[in-house]
Amino acid sequence: xxxxxxxxxxxxxxxxxxxxxxxxxxxxxxxxxxxxxxxxxxxxxxxxxxxxxxxxxxxxxxxxxxxxxxxxxxxxxxxxxxxxxxxxxxxxxxxxxxxxxxxxxxxxxxxxxxxxxxxxxxxxxxxxxxxxxxxxxxxxxxxxxxxxxxxxxxxxxxxxxxxxxxxxxxxxxxxxxxxxxxxxxxxxxxxxxxxxxxxxxxxxxxxxxxxxxxxxxxxxxxxxxxxxxxxxxxxxxxxxxxxxxxxxxxxxxxxxxxxxxxxxxxxxxxxxxxxxxxxxxxxxxxxxxxxxxxx
Amino acid sequence: xxxxxxxxxxxxxxxxxxxxxxxxxxxxxxxxxxxxxxxxxxxxxxxxxxxxxxxxxxxxxxxxxxxxxxxxxxxxxxxxxxxxxxxxxxxxxxxxxxxxxxxxxxxxxxxxxxxxxxxxxxxxxxxxxxxxxxxxxxxxxxxxxxxxxxxxxxxxxxxxxxxxxxxxxxxxxxxxxxxxxxxxxxxxxxxxxxxxxxxxxxxxxxxxxxxxxxxxxxxxxxxxxxxxxxxxxxxxxxxxxxxxxxxxxxxxxxxxxxxxxxxxxxxxxxxxxxxxxxxxxxxxxxxxxxxxxxx
Numbered sequence: 001x002x003x004x005x006x007x008x009x010x011x012x013x014x015x016x017x018x019x020x021x022x023x024x025x026x027x028x029x030x031x032x033x034x035x036x037x038x039x040x041x042x043x044x045x046x047x048x049x050x051x052x053x054x055x056x057x058x059x060x061x062x063x064x065x066x067x068x069x070x071x072x073x074x075x076x077x078x079x080x081x082x083x084x085x086x087x088x089x090x091x092x093x094x095x096x097x098x099x100x101x102x103x104x105x106x107x108x109x110x111x112x113x114x115x116x117x118x119x120x121x122x123x124x125x126x127x128x129x130x131x132x133x134x135x136x137x138x139x140x141x142x143x144x145x146x147x148x149x150x151x152x153x154x155x156x157x158x159x160x161x162x163x164x165x166x167x168x169x170x171x172x173x174x175x176x177x178x179x180x181x182x183x184x185x186x187x188x189x190x191x192x193x194x195x196x197x198x199x200x201x202x203x204x205x206x207x208x209x210x211x212x213x214x215x216x217x218x219x220x221x222x223x224x225x226x227x228x229x230x231x232x233x234x235x236x237x238x239x240x241x242x243x244x245x246x247x248x249x250x251x252x253x254x255x256x257x258x259x260x261x262x263x264x265x266x267x268x269x270x271x272x273x274x275x276x277x278x279x280x281x282x283x284x285x286x287x288x289x290x291x292x293x294x295x
Numbered sequence: 296x297x298x299x300x301x302x303x304x305x306x307x308x309x310x311x312x313x314x315x316x317x318x319x320x321x322x323x324x325x326x327x328x329x330x331x332x333x334x335x336x337x338x339x340x341x342x343x344x345x346x347x348x349x350x351x352x353x354x355x356x357x358x359x360x361x362x363x364x365x366x367x368x369x370x371x372x373x374x375x376x377x378x379x380x381x382x383x384x385x386x387x388x389x390x391x392x393x394x395x396x397x398x399x400x401x402x403x404x405x406x407x408x409x410x411x412x413x414x415x416x417x418x419x420x421x422x423x424x425x426x427x428x429x430x431x432x433x434x435x436x437x438x439x440x441x442x443x444x445x446x447x448x449x450x451x452x453x454x455x456x457x458x459x460x461x462x463x464x465x466x467x468x469x470x471x472x473x474x475x476x477x478x479x480x481x482x483x484x485x486x487x488x489x490x491x492x493x494x495x496x497x498x499x500x501x502x503x504x505x506x507x508x509x510x511x512x513x514x515x516x517x518x519x520x521x522x523x524x525x526x527x528x529x530x531x532x533x534x535x536x537x538x539x540x541x542x543x544x545x546x547x548x549x550x551x552x553x554x555x556x557x558x559x560x561x562x563x564x565x566x567x568x569x570x571x572x573x574x575x576x577x578x579x580x581x582x583x584x585x586x587x588x589x590x
Contacts, residue, residue, distance in 0.1 A: 028471045029451030031458060036446070083410060087383075088402035107383035108457050111406065115378060116446045118410060122417040123441025129434035138434065139424035146418025151331070155411045156324030162403050163326060176323045 003285045010282075014046045014053060014070065021071035021124055035105040035113035036120070040078050042098050047290070048073045052189040054283050055207060058276070061197030065132035069141060069196065072121035073189050076149050079117035080158070080185075082110055089162070121145070141192045148188035157181030169247045175216075178249075183215025206276060210269045210287075217265035217291045220258050223248035225294070227255070266291045298580045305577075309341045309348060309365065316366035316419055330400040330408035331415070335373045338391050342585070343368045347484040349578050350502060353571070356492030360427035364436060364487050367416040371444050372480055374412035377405055379453070416440070436487045443483035452476030464542050470511075473544075478510025501571060505564045505582075512560035512586045515553050518543035520589070522550070561586045 001009075022040060025033045049070035056066045085092040085100040086107065093103050102110030125142055129135055147153055157180025160173060190211040194204050227250055250258045269287055273280050296304075317335060320328045344365035351361045380387040380395040381402065388398050397405030420437055424430055442448055452475025455468060485506040489499050522545055545553045564582055568575050 023446060027451065028455040028468055029446050029475075030454075032450060032454035033446055079410075083406055086406060088406060109454070111378055111381060111383060112450060112454055112457070115374075115409070115413065116450045118413055119441060119445035119450060122437070123445050126434060126437040126441050129431065129438070135430035135434055136424065139421060139430055142417070142421040142437070143424070146414060146421050150414040150418050151318060151324050151328055151411045155327060155407060155414060156322065159327035159404070159407055160323040162407070173323055180324075 003282075003289070006282060007286065007289075010050060010054075011046055014050045017053075017067050018046070018049050018071040018074050021068070021075075023120065031105065031109060032112050032116050035101055035109050036078075036116050038104060039082050039101045039113060040075065040117070043096050044077075046074060048077055048185055048189040050286075051186065051211075051283075052193040054286070055190045055193030056197045058278050058280055058283065059194050059197035059199045059203070061193070063132060063196075065128045065138070066193065066196055068125050068128035068131075069145070069192050072125045072145065073185065073192070075117045075121040075124065076145070076154075077185055079114040079121070080154060082114040082117070084158070086110055118149075121149075137196060141195055144188050144192055144195070148184040153180055153184035153188070157184065165246060167247070171252060174247055174249065174252065178216055178219045179212065182219040183212045186215045186218075187211040203276060206272050210272045213265040213269040213272070214287055214290065217262045217269070220249045220262050220265075221291055221293065223250045224255065224258055224262070226250075262291060298577075298584070301577060302581065302584075305345060305348075306341055309345045312348075312362050313341070313344050313366040313369050316363070316370075318415065326400065326404060327407050327411050330396055330404050331373075331411050333399060334377050334396045334408060335370065335412070337393050339372075341369060343372050343480055343484040346481065346506075346578075346581075347488040349581070350485045350488030351492045352488075353573050353575055353578065354489050354492035354494045354498070356488070358427060358491075360423045360433070361488065361491055363420050363423035363426075364440070364491065367420045367440065368480065368484050368487070370412045370416040370419065371440070371449075374409040374416070375449060375453070375480075377409040377412070381405055384457070413444075416444075432491060436490055439483050439487055439490070443479040448475055448479035448483070452479065460541060462542070466547060469542055469544065469547065473511055473514045474507065477514040478507045481510040481513075482506040498571065501567050505567045508560040508564040508567075509582055509585065512557045512564070515544045515557050515560075516586055516588065518545045519550065519553055519557070521545075557586060 019041070022037050023033050025037060027033075052070050052073060053066060081095065082101045084090050085095060086102055092100055094100060100110075101113055105113065122142070122145075125138070125145065128138055132138060149155070151159070157177050161177045161181055164173065164177065187208050190207045191204050194207045199207065226248070249261065253261070266287070270284060273284055273287070314336070317332050318328050320332060322328075347365050347368060348361060376390065377396045379385050380390060381397055387395055389395060395405075396408055400408065417437070417440075420433070420440065423433055427433060444450070446454070452472050456472045456476055459468065459472065482503050485502045486499050489502045494502065521543070544556065548556070561582070565579060568579055568582070
């Protein structure tokens, strides 16, 4: 099997695992559950649970506990998209070719569905105490999840991002936004995978650096693609960053510098991955394919 | 000291404890933290952390672990108020005489501040693993928190409530809304307090029943007050339920039946409290004062 076939299989496996943690659409609260599941099932690359599982297996993990965290990280990612799409935020009517949650279910239910998924993420991981006999490790994993998703992670990045629209911002603030808004959940995914499988503190630090570099490179590549892609290829209006007067690494440092930075981050991530001294060819190819993607 | 003096002192103690868990207003994410703290500090009776602490002490608890959960339950209560006040939800400009969060900080930041508090609640309790040597109990407490705050608790009630506005609804749906929207967080407060202090399963069940009865009675009393109060006394427009064509226990069963139901629930809660066989005179008076309040 070539890389794309393996990836396809692994994405399907991931999808099957995480969808097993979705709530049944029943009871007086049926509508909010439908809205949550609608958003959760609307596709996407499932990168976060996929990476989490890969790093879990890389360090020899083989238990059910990881599934709870895989579902939770995708729930958190999904809630952030629902709330990002709201009229008061990015006001998007479509995502991945489907109508966004608040368009289908109304704005109030969109807010509630996001809240529901964020809450369900932590509820789900708290249920993993029932299947795993190392509660201290679960505690640490929940700590990482909370930190990387919250005001010192993703939400912090969203705040800075909202306040920066239409403004010239300095490079360190831009890096803060990228690191928090994009890289933080990847860091949570990869480090939780490593941690729960029993990786050492030193190994977890290396994994965190890999995640940061991949997240940053992915975001800068996204900014590059925003400029060069056609609407048809990307499925969203071209140059939307420019339209929103958004400062990006590309508008700041120029196209060529941006491409070089992606290259530099990518190389460091791959070097660190090799330094772990494990069979990581799939992860390596996955990182390569993400960073060098053309759409 | 009379009851009101003791209550006043305990509310102040509670306030001091939970405010110690608020994040510092610094960094590029400063604004969202300010919005979170603004909402959190806007007063209120701190009933949930107060009840949690009282039930913790009732069962002999005396450790720091409870503080993390006290802060968390108030964060969850606060986030739910911020999101409830949003234009797409109840569209309220004032709460407790102060401008609501989205009025002061804008709608996007209001959404984010709510998300931030919900996330911080779970982040905060996950940090309690560092100070308490019974991780399994913490795990159970987090489970309760997630369940009572989520789609099988408060969010479930909010969903049913939103869908019921302007409609005639059956009594069992109304009870579902009250139980989930109002009682669920009280149940979490009291049972987590009991659990972390080492109460038995049987005792925790009794405590949960007390919380349910108090929550229901409190809500029905609220509906009664909505009809009888003057705007000045209550600080919100009178008869707002009627204005919103909201079905309540009062509109459904009539004033007299509603008052009788409050009486019945109150008596059962007090009987159950006595059945625990502990020195609970303060809790008993607190429940009495809440249910019989005139505003």
